[in-house]
Amino acid sequence: MPQYRPAGPGYYTPFPQNSTVDGGDLPTAVHNLIRAMKGIQESLRLWSCHQATLEHVSNCYMQFGVQFNIIVQAFEGYDITTSDLHAIPARLRTTLEDCLGDSPNAMDQYMPEVRQLLCELLQGLRSKQYAWRNVSGRQ
Secondary structure, three states, rough: OOOOOOOOOOOOOOOOOOOOOOOHHHHHHHHHHHHHHHHHHHHHHHHHOOOOHHHHHHHHHHHHHHHHHHHHHHHOOOOOOOOOOOOHHHHHHHHHHHHHOOHHHHHHHHHHHHHHHHHHOOOOOHHHHHHHHHOOOOO
């Protein structure tokens, strides 16, 4: 079986200038990223049950990448570094490629790593939100 490669972000790439998030929308952007993360997990679950296509999983990953780039741009707009998070999408992509290149029956083997990467991202976001609240004066 040829190895499946989902389209999407690798390492962080600069975000287009016309796509900005102001500080007031940052909590919404974080919520959207979390929703995209849940979408990846659900699409994998459906794929493992033969109820979703590889394209569907790839589309969920693409949406995750868009939301991730929005978050990076928003935090970096406040001079809050996100370099510690930049490798997570590439690591997630590699795990997804391995998972989707294998049998849907092997999904239990890959889900712990997917969850670990998403948990790592959530922990990083939590620390960034704390820094953002301090810089922006928001509670």
